[in-house]
Amino acid sequence: MAKLFLQSLGCNKNLVDSEIMLGCLSMYDLTQEANKADILIVNTCGFIKSAKEESIQAILNLHSIRKKDSLLIVTGCLMQRYKDELIKALPEVDLFTGVGDYEKIDELIINRQNLFSNSTYLQSTNSKRIITGSKYHAFIKISEGCNQNCSFCAIPTFKGRLQSRSIKSITEEVEDLVSKGFKDFSFIAQDSSSFLLDKGEKNGLIKLIKEIEKIKGVLVARILYLYPSTTTKQLIKTIIDSKIFANYFDMPLQHINENMLKIMQRKHSKKHILELLSLMRKAKDSFLRTGFIVGHPGEKESEFNELCEFIANFNFDRISLFAYSKEENTRAFDMVQIPRSTINSRLKRLEKIVENSINKSFENRVGQxxxxxxxxxxxxxxxxxxxxxxxxxxxxxxxxxxxxxxxxxxxxxxxxxxxxxxxxxxxxxxxxxxxxxx
Structure with a gap:
């Protein structure tokens, strides 16, 4: 049996796509030894500069160790975003495909032709998938694309606008996984709280939660990537009242200063954020995860100080920090940029505050x-x-x-x-x- 090696980079949304490709390629023997593989696939990330560099390096590393006559395939977000440039720049790669053809990966290999569909792939009820990394936990992707227009983010340019799966498709996938022994689920999307807005449904995520609660065998579930402007108090209360969904609130905020929220085109106010956070924090055994961008164009020292003070005083459990990355096809690309030295200095200062906050969260668990x-x-x-x-x-x-x-x-x-x-x-x-x- 021919051997397959697959490297999935970036977020867990990419991981789901990689698992779908594995399902379509189940005729191959999966190996962790790239130098012994007949087929090598890299599912790339194209979100920010560091992720793009990691993807390119992974491709070159695999090429340097692969055996003669093996097939090296590059797919995913980076490939979709920079299709023409990368096909010219990477002669080491045999086949290219983007974000629209994960379920056709077997056809691509058979035909030995690049494949780029015009639309982003949306998982269906009949999608094959092989879960990796756990025998009890699975990520469930509920939608693709994003309708937000954040100044720093290029995702809508290569992932397209919001496309939600049907509730029936999602519940059938969960039921199938429960029958295979899975009981712990994380529901993910670029913007989970906008689920079904593309279908004209304002409370899509609430409806999904209530349907998942009916599935016997689901022990615990959580929602990842809530977006502040599309997250309502009703949604938060629905999660709090659920016997299945944990009081786990993952909502990347990016900033807290009112002016910076406007510059970032976040479509919500500081007041709205604080109201949601207060409701989340008051929930029993709540767990709050967020993320912030440091050094976005227009960020004054006073606005950065406000962010520092906010993080120091609000008890988040986990916090991710990102140095601003200048990305093509974003509104912030043409703004006056903050010097990289200033961004790095701010990042180091904020990292110490975040470290204290996270350590406090861990310390609070001792004795419980x-x-x-x-x-x-x-x-x-x-x-x-x-x-x-x-x-x-x-x-x-x-x-x-x-x-x-x-x-x-x-x-x-x-x-x-x-x-x-x-x-x-x-x-x-x-x-x-x-x-x-x-």
């Missing part, structure tokens, strides 16, 4: 009893069992290291009540108390 789901051997080796708190998303929110069990050997994918004993460098040391019976 929490539900965790067992992942198996930890990142620290065989002396610990690795786990994540049940409310957390997969991989990004931290790791719980279990070094003692009062309930016998721990099983992968099972839920346990643990006592958190200590905080160790963004990891929590814990003792398993008892197995959770749902």
């Amino acid at each position: 009893r929490v539900l965790v789901i067992c992942n198996g051997q930890s990142s620290e080796g065989e002396f610990f069992i690795g786990a994540k708190e049940l409310i957390w998303d997969r991989d990004i929110d931290g790791e719980i290291l279990i070094n003692e069990s009062l309930c016998g050997p721990l099983q992968i994918g099972e839920i346990y009540e643990c006592e958190i004993l200590e905080h160790l460098d963004k990891k929590l040391l814990a003792r398993a108390i008892k197995k959770y019976e749902n």
